[in-house]
Amino acid sequence: MTPLLQGMVTILVGVTACVAYFWLSNWVLDRVIFPARGPNAGRNINRANLVRPWLFLFPAIFVLGLYLAYPVVGSFVRSLFDRSGTEFIGLGNYIDLFNSSGFRVALRNNILWLLVVPAAATAFGLLAAQLTDRLSWGNIAKSMIFMPMAISFVGASLIWRFVYANNFDIGLINAVRGVFGAERAIDVLQIPFWNNFFIMFIMIWIQTGFAMVILSAALRNIPEETIEAAIMDGAGPFRLFFSVKVPQIMGTIVVVWTTITFLVLKVFDIVYTVTGGNFGTHILPSYMMNFMFRDDGRATAVAFVIMLLVLPVMVWNIRQARRELR
Amino acid sequence: MAELSLRDVSKAFGPTEVLSGIDLHIETGELVVFVGPSGCGKSTLLRMIAGLEQITSGTLEIDGQVMNDIPPAQRGIAMVFQTYALYPHMTVRENMAFALKIAGRKRAEIDDAVERAARTLQLDKLLDRLPKQLSGGQRQRVAIGRAIVRDPKVYLFDEPLSNLDAALRVATRIEIAQLKESMPDSTMIYVTHDQVEAMTLATRIVVLAGGGIAQVGPPLELYQKPRNEFVAQFIGSPAMNLLPGEVVETGETTRVRLASGAEALAAIPTRDGDRGMTVNVGVRPEDLELTEEGGLVSGHVALTEALGELTVLHLGLGAEAPEFLAKLPGIHAGLRGRTVHLAARPDRLHLFHAGQSLLYR
Amino acid sequence: MDNIAGRKSGLSWAVNLSVLALVVLWLIPTLGLLVSSVRDRDQIAATGWWMTPVPVEMTFRVRVAAPDEQQETDAGFVVEGNVLEEPSRAHWFEGGRGAVTAFGTRSVDPTEFAPGDSAELRGGGTLTVAADGSFRMVSDEGFGRPVNVLFQARVPPRITTENYDTVLTADGMDRAFMNTLTVAIPATVIPILIAAFAAYALAWMDFVGRGVLIAAVVGLLVVPLQLALVPLLNLHNQIGIGQSFMGIWLAHTGFGMPLAIYILRNYMVGLPRDIIESARVDGATDFQIFTRIILPLSFPALAAFAIFQFLWVWNDLLVAKVFLPSGSASQVMTVLIADDLIGSRGGDWGILAAAAFVSIAVPLLVFFTLQRYLVRGLLAGSVK
Structure with a gap:
């Protein structure tokens, strides 16, 4: 059986099983256990x-x-x-990790990612949303900026490795440097510390579209009359944007920001594909994969450190959700 | 302290013209109300005065200065929006101070202006609240306060009461009237579709219809001397009845033979040449009274609506006037199903050229 | 807004230009790779993709089998021919295009002579190559061994699907494509069904613990995938699933579940209460309400999540690396590219570009045809 055929069979079996489960369990509940007939009909319906x-x-x-x-x-x-x-070793794995320079670099990079990527993607997204808002070709522009969302992290990494390529005739960055008279091509992915930002930009490139789409909808939700009132009050385009529009969509900005933050904590594909973690570019998710299949103790310890990083935002998120429920 | 005039103003959205040939002059201290059915362009006209819409052609002058291309904020106007348009993230104080802050006024000056406006509108205790913590009426007052603080030459109101419930609407309407009283020099333009607001607030009413001005005048003039059928039926509730007929006698008074055969005598002078002309005789439901025999119309009472202080009769007159209404003071419980005769005083009748329901001069 | 009186048009120009700049910046990297994927590999190495429409100066080496071809004439031993017609190079110059711009006899300096010049050969004799490619070698003693002729020619741009052919056949991208499809479809369909029932219960049924469950779903939404890898792989190994398609389907079902429930619940909660209550008054059971009313009305949200999950699974690298065996029989495209191609074809940009575009073609197609639903789904999750 080829895998694809196996997949089709699985869909069929899975869907049938799900439907059968829901239908049968409801049938048993309504007809057998608590039938809506006889002297106890009312009580049975409530129990069901x-x-x-x-x-x-x-x-x-x-x-x-x-x-x-x-x-x-x-x-x-x-x-x-x-x-x-x-063998139970308590916090031994964690202690080892914090003593290794590789882990500390990955942790530092990860914090950099958390600070830079959500902020930059949200800012770019907000800018794009505002600029395209009243444009006649705004929807086409948005579509283009949104497009990287569909591309896999691996695909995006390839696209940008190509831009960063260490060759005047391949990499766009070096080609531009060449135009300005650079004599030797450089590999931006090997510049210590700063190479991280070149990798982060890939993530920003992908996530800007997401931020833009959501913020653009939020901007459209702002009551038109408050904007007109501000114009009558004499607000110029910049004050209109920063004093009237942005404060009104602050809630959405926070949602976008946190969503991208969570994504950043999960993404290992980009670092893995672009540098494989070399040249001091590891982040925790990619660093963890060094141990995957080799040392489960270490791997899970790294994973748990990631969990700890997410925890505060997660708690805040749950609080928000509970507040909305009330 | 400002007069405002519109000269041959028109507005088109693409190929569709929504307003054309608007001429209007508003004196200092007037409160002019724009009324008209929805889609007549009254809000568009207001927004053109505000500068929120470009003027397609014609000129707008405020105090003799052409304003067509002046940005809204520099026209010396303030606007109160239908949905209040308060900035939700700013307190009442910040809302009211926003325009002055942008204009770069001094802190003390701003505080002073805000406090003064707040006192006038009884908002002093609410200054540090956010809009979402206010009731509908309070929000409305903040919106007005925001306009007052700017001390504009012209106030614009865009259906400011339409989002309030009935009781609050009456109260706020009176407040606006008092506000106007306290600022006799300020010029105000007020858009509404509610004729009660128009009649009670306006020094002059502008009735807009079909992209033009149907009539301009003081409220009672519009009620008593509507220049065309549209205004006649738009002002007054229930609307004026129209009965088709033909002029049979001219002179100081005019006699018209109605389609039903009855004759109506109207205290309106006509010339000899008008004899034989087909006209519509207009009579307001409240101007009709019961009579024994003859009179203006006789008909079968299909329905009565008893409102307590008065009763509305719905008469079936056949094809002549499918819906004919009479408003009689008092309670008339037994009239339903009976045939009644109704008459009106000659000076309460109106005459219109048939087929020219919207007559522009 | 566009009608505001007294507005400056300069600002509008600035806005148009900045959006244009942003769009160009966002598109150019992808465009570059796309263009490169249809270029000839040698041309990729020779000039940047932005020079694609311009002829490329390329250096070639031709080995002239002089001893076999030489003819004895009055002038000595002569070999004549055309370097552009050499069989292994001929495809570059079809239809007489292309021109020799320089030639040489030593590989350290292939552009030593201009066309028409006469070059001294090391083994004796002279060589002349004309601009049209015709050459003439003359030697008094005759040529004892083949002669290497190097020349630089201006080559017209060559657009080809060779890279795609190579990637699909030799590099196993065809197999990987099918594997990706195999992973993606069940992993998209199954979670929707399970999630839809749960979302309905959380949206419209009243029971103790509902609030806690919703909070739990929101919390699980952000649990890092990394935590799940080791315990679940061990679990799969213990219950006999191991690394297999079955394993990855289950894993994706689990990992997609919180988002599915979240999106569907948010949407269902927004459906008008009246419809559900009137159905209840009409005597419909919860099961009937769900299948007859809620499911059809929730189509936009179902579609949105389906697109999400499909894109996510299709583009996933991490879960596939962990839950699928690493052999080529079950490798998906992302793993093939990231683990194999980048290693073995690291500098071969034509191949890498083609591989990348094979892998992103389907998501792009889904994206551009179903963008409307995707946007709506995104909004259901975040804008209140």
Whole structure:
């Protein structure tokens, strides 16, 4: 059986199984356990309605629990054991990590990423959203800026490796330097420290479109009359933007910012494809892959450090969600 | 302290012309109300005066200065929007101070102006609240306060009461009237589709219809002497009844034979040449009274609406006037299903050229 | 807004220009790679992709088998021919295009002589190459061994699909493409179904613990994938799934679940309560309400999530690296490019570019045809 055929069969089996589960479980609930007939019909309907949500939720909760909740605990426990997984070494893996310069560089880079990428992508996105807002060809422009969203991180990395290529006749950066009289091509990906920013720009390039689309919708949601009122109050284009528009979409800006922050903490593809972590460009997710398949203890320890970095924003996020629920 | 005049102003969005040939002069201290059915261009006209819409042709002058290409903020006007348009992230104080801050006024001067306006509008205790912490009426007052603070030559109001509930609307309407009273020199332009607002607030009403001005005049003049059928039916509620007929006798008074055969005597002078002309006789429902025999119309009462202090009769007159309404003071419970005769005093009748419902001079 | 009186048009120009600059900056990198993917590999090395429409000066080496071809004439031993017609080079100069701009006899200096000059050969004799490529070698003693002729020619630009052919056949991109498709489709379809039921329960059913569950979903939305890798791979190995397609489908289903529930719930909550209550009054059960009313009405959100999940799975590298075996039989495109091609074809930009475009063609197609839904889905998640 070819994999594709296997895939089709899986879809068929999976979909049928899901539908059958939902249909059958509801049928059993309504007809067998709590039939809506006889002397207890009313009580039975109420009881069935108490159970039903859990029938609807069960598969999702099961999958969420197994694939996302359990690993948080599982990873933490695993990170307390040594490479083979048999000997408990407490925080030994964490101590080793913090003593290794590779980890410290990755941590520093990751914090740089967290500071630079969400800020830059949001700023560019806001700029693009505002500038394209009233333009006759604004939608085409937006489409073009949004396009990198569809490209894989690997594809995007290739695209930018090409731009950064260490050759006057291949890399655009060096070609431009050549026009301004540079004599030797340089490899921007090998400039210590600054190479990180060249890699970050790839992520910014991808995420700007996302920020732009959302912020552009938020800008359109601003009541037109407040803008007209500001014009009548004498606000120029810049004051209009910074004093009237931006404060009104602050909530959305924060959402965009945090969403990109989470993404930055997950992305290992770019560093992996562009430099493979060489020249001091590792970030935690790519650094972790050094240990994957080799030392599960270390790998899970790195993963847990990433989790700790996410934690504050995650808590804030849950608080926001709960506030909206009320 | 400003007069404002529009000369042959028109406005087109692409190929569609929404306003044309508007001529209007507004004196200092007037409160002019623009009314008209939705889509008549009244808001567009206001926004052109504000500078939020370009003027396609014609000129707008404020105090003798052509304003066509002057940016909104430099025209010396302030506008109160339908949805108030308060800046949601600024406190009441900041909302009111925003324009002055942009203009680069001194801190003390701004504070002074804001405090003064707040006192006038009883907003003193609300100055540090955000708009979302205010009620609808309070927001409305802040919007007005924001206009007052700027001390403009001309105030523009764009349907400012339409987002308030009925009771608040009445109260705020009176407040606006008092505000106008306290600032006798300020010029105000007010857009509404509510004729009660128009009648009670205006020194002059401008009725807009079909992209032009149907009539301009003091409220009672529009009520008593509508120049065309449109104004006649737009001002007054329920609308004026129209009965088709033919002039049979001219002179100091005019006699018209109605399609029903009845005759109407109107206290309107006509010339000899007008004899035989087809006209519409207009009569307001409130000008009709019950009579024994003859009179203007006789008809079957299809429906009565008892409002307490008065009763509205719906008469079926056949093809002549499908909907004919009479408004009688008091309670008339037993009239439904009966045939009644209605008459009106000759000086309460109006005559219009048939087929020219919208007559521009 | 455009109608405001007294507005300066200079600003409008500035806006147009800055947007143009932004769009160009955003497009050029992709455009460069796209252009390079259809260029000849030698030309890529010779000039930048921005010079694609311009003829390229390239250096060639031709080996003239002089001893076999020489003819004895009055002037001595003569070999004549045309360097541009050499079989291995001929495809460059089809239809008489191309011209020799310089030639030489030593590889250290292939442009030593101008066309028409006469060059002394090391082994004796002279060589002349004309601009049209015809050459003439003359020697009194005759040529004892083949002679290397180097020449530089201006070559017309060559657009070709060779890179794509190579990548698809020799480099196994065809197989990888099918593998990616195999991973992506079930991993998109299955989570939607499970999530839709859960989202309905969280949006429209009343039960104890609903708030906690919603908060949990929001929390799980941001759990880093990295945490899941080791424990789940171990789990898969223990229950016998191991590294396999089954494993990666399950993994993607799990990882996509929070976002699916989040997007679908946000959308369903926005559906009018009246519709659901009137259905309930009409006697519909929750199951019927869900399948007959909620599901059809939620189509935009379902589509949005489907596009998301498809793009995410198609473009994923991390999960595929961990949950699929590394052999070429089940390798997906991202892994093939990142792990194999960059290593083995590191400097061969024509091949890399073609590989990149094979892998992003489908997402781009999905993106440009279904952008409307994608945008709507994004907004459902973030703008209130």
